[in-house]
Amino acid sequence: MNFPTTCPECAREVPAEFADSLIHDLTCPACKARYVVFVRKQKFxxxxxxxxxxxxxxxxxEAVASFAAALERFFEFYVRAYALERAADAALDFEDALSALDGTWRHVASQSERQLGMVALAYLLREGRSPDFLTPGALGSDFRNRVIHRGALPRREEVEAYAARVFGLIDRLLTExxxxxxxxxxxxxxxxxxxxxxxxxxxxxxxxxxxxMFRARRFAGPEAAVKGTPDKAPTPPLNDAQAFAWALAERGAGPGPLKRR
Structure with missing residues (x-):
């Protein structure tokens, strides 16, 4: 997926393709100026x-494949957040903790079932309760497998329901x-x-x-997460589908990228 960047030298719009590292070394085709764009966003x-x-x-x-991948990468994000949080609480060196975490994750990087096991344990240790979200029903596993592995052609409303399920789960765990x-x-x-x-x-x-979809809700304060008025406390959405529909509308009407020099 491409995103627009602006050449800092001539102000020409230059498309860039998202890199896995979210670091983009670019050259303007017009003025040949070199610049690097760092996108503050997580892979999920x-x-x-x-x-x-x-x-x-x-x-x-195609949307189903991306939503499913987003959930998998969020689970990795959750494990990393918990492990680094514990390291910080124990006053361990950040670089050493990060290196140990990277080395540990390599053992499960290509095995999704083992990754789920790490998520389950991290959630239990952090929250003190069993992860109720790792059932096939909660994850929408049957629908995902039908589409990705068996070639099913889903209807839009089915995909919206799956996206709402994934969105609600990620948003809940981010809040926690x-x-x-x-x-x-x-x-x-x-x-x-x-x-x-x-x-x-x-x-x-x-x-x-x-x-x-998540960045505004996570970083922009309570008014970004739920609707309300200044004289009335915001009311949370009634269900995941409502939350996803609202965030989808916000995403469609959202502002362009914020650039910092």
Whole structure:
């Protein structure tokens, strides 16, 4: 998926393709200026936005694949957040903790069932209760498998229901994580800083924060998460489908990327 960037030298719009690292070394085709764009966004957020765009453009089956991948990557995000949160509580060195976490994750990186096991244990240790969201029904596993593995062609309303289920689960766990999510954000910032240190003199660094389905709800305060009025406390959405529908509408009307020089 491409996203627009603006050349800091000539202000020409230059399309860029999302990179796995969310670090983009670019050259303007017009003035040949070099610049690097750092996108402050987690991979699960990018994948969910991919699914949202596919759904809005009528590619229902492709949307399911992106929503399913977003959930898997969010589970990795959750495990990382918990592990780094515990390391911070124990006053362990952040780089050592991150290195140990990366080494541990390699053992399960290609095995989704083992990843679910790590999520289950992390949730139990953090919240003190069994993860009620890891059942096939809660995850929408049957629908996902029919579409991805058996080639089913889903109707749009089925995809919207699946997306609402995934959205509701991620949003709930993000809320429960609260400040714990900041540890993974810090890991991303450190990766950005390491790359920035290698950027040659004269290459402009641009940091962007893109609007997204979860980012506004997680970072913009309570008014972004639920509707309300100044003289009345906001009322949470009644169900996941409502929350997803509201966020989808906000995503469609959201502002462009925020650029920082």
């Amino acid at each position: 957020e990018v994948l969910f936005d991919l699914g949202t765009r596919a759904l809005l453009e009528g590619y229902a089956r 994580l609260g400040p714990g999510a900041a540890q993974v954000e810090l890991a991303q910032e450190r990766a950005f800083a390491a790359h920035l240190a290698t950027v040659p003199e004269g290459v402009v660094a641009v940091f962007e924060e893109h609007p997204g």
